[in-house]
Amino acid sequence: MEDEEQTLQKKHQLMLERLSARHQTRLETLKPDPSDSSTTSAFLSRFNDSKKSIAAQIESSADPSRLPDISAAISDLEKFVAENSYLLPSYEIRSSLKTISDLKQSLENLTSQLIPKKKFSFKKSKPTKTQIETRIPQPDTVSVPEKTTSYTIRDSPGFRHKQNQVLVQNFKGSEIGEFTISDLDSCEVKLIGCVNALFFNRLKKCKIYAGPVVGSILMEEVEDCVFVLASHQIRIHFAKRSDFYLRVRSRPIIEDSDGVRFANYCLKYEGIEEDLAVAVLDEETGNWANVDDFKWLRAMQSPNWSILPEEERIGDVDLANSNLSTS
Template identity: 65%
Template sequence: MEEADEPNHETLDPALQKKHHDMLERLSARHQARKSDSSSSSSSSSTLESTSSFLTKFADSKRSIESRIAESRLVSSSSTDSSKLKSELAEISFSIDNLEKLLAENSYFLPSYEVRSSLKSVSDLKQSLDNLSGELVPKKKFSFKTKSSSKKPESIQKPDLVSPPKIPVRDSPGFRNKQGETLTKNFKDSSSIGEFTLSDLDSCQVRLKGTVNALFIHRLKNCYVYTGPVIGSILIDDVEDCVLVLASHQIRIHCAKKTDFYLRVRSRPIIEDSNGVRFAPYCLKYDGIEEDLKIADLEEETKNWANVDDFLWLRAVQSPNWSVLPEEERVSSVSISDDGDS
């Protein structure tokens, strides 16, 4: 049984490593400035200034994106230049991605309610862009064809302009590069951790208790992951033959194969480039989990675990890439209390 290891800087991309090195220097300078303040009230003021600065920047960006979406909708009614419209939507999508990145990078010091509110704003912007993109997809006119197509596409893919980016490896506390181990972490003992990463794990069992702002899961194979509630988002990339028991406000899954997800989630789970994934309700138990669910505002079962959106599937019938896990195959309850699993 191991506690979280320090980030392995040697495995990081040099550009990403430099970026995080600069960030750590800025954080260190900020920390020294706070220490020089003579009273605790000065420290509180500094934190409030950071939160206020984020909220101002977030609100300005949000208003700008909303304005561009509204303008694009007006222009689309009179413009016939579809390539120009698609280019504009691609730029809006990029702005939304940057806004979501801004939130992820600053979630460690934000109050929980601000994280939840900001996540909802990002989700609403994505939905508005999605709706607008759907309105701009040109309808094919009826025409006789002399040749029939030899191949029919199995599905219609969404344009790249709204495709979410591949999830980067995060330089945050976490478990990395482990095989065949049981890995445990209690976030109640580490209140300063805002983000946590699970990366490059093979045949491991991971047990996380307490709440954390964001969770990043990257390159897992044959693993069992049991986590307490995540206040913000869970981003998953490249998992295979795993079982994941997760609770969060937003869950995005990229490149998952033959994996079962037991979820409690406030918004609809999103999958992309995935197949053979199955979904069931959250079933985790440990001492204090009800209190943690309440802190994360996840005590209510929304049943969104069964309302999965396949990002690359637009046909009217349900995507074949995911299914509801049959009740007879589900695990009814998993306990990660000190007295063992069940």
């Protein structure tokens, strides 16, 4: 019995190695010419310079007013990784994301030192009106501010300017590095297989079901949508009243968003377990529930996001009957 189990484990490991090698070969074909400014070496040079600058700020800062600037610098660095992930080998992506995670933890430690939590006290006193207003977020505190869009629409394969359609894309056997979905209204999108990066812009009343993303997902201006996504990192900007079913290796980031809810990944299709393994997303981390709101710096829970109640979640989404569609 043990021999059979060992044989099965070896076969499974060989299969994962073949899939990983095939995926890495696809990544290599996507690399630009070495003279291009977006090569891996150019990326690493800029990334390391930014990392050292942020680390130095964290090390030397003793002023709480500097914390938002450091947080913004980390956010910009994370966006830089996301926008270049389709050019990078998978190990460079993982290394960069680990560095960003370490910087976030260092910033969190610094925040705890500079803004310590108040100690528990048995002393009771009647709170003033000002104290109540400070402690309880008022409606104008959590509303989404006027938009200051910084993302650009990607010139890449994708679905654009569609309404009331079902759109299906199968990445298996393709060499698509990144995929853009923008300006959709009341559409259902099904993405099968692995892709290196996903970009979403200006979506309303859409349902998005996507297989694993090797790198990052960037999203801006989505409203009344449902997303089922798996990636190493996801950044959500200007989202309203939308639900996210995620599997993600780092903490999801939201900015200028409200009414967003989160639950665990629930997608199925033939071969998804292999795709998740190739993307190094086969393990559930639970990070879908650990959301960072970059525009909410108070110690209390951000009012802009919540956990989606069990009774309101959709069931497993199976894409088995999806047919390939063109973009």
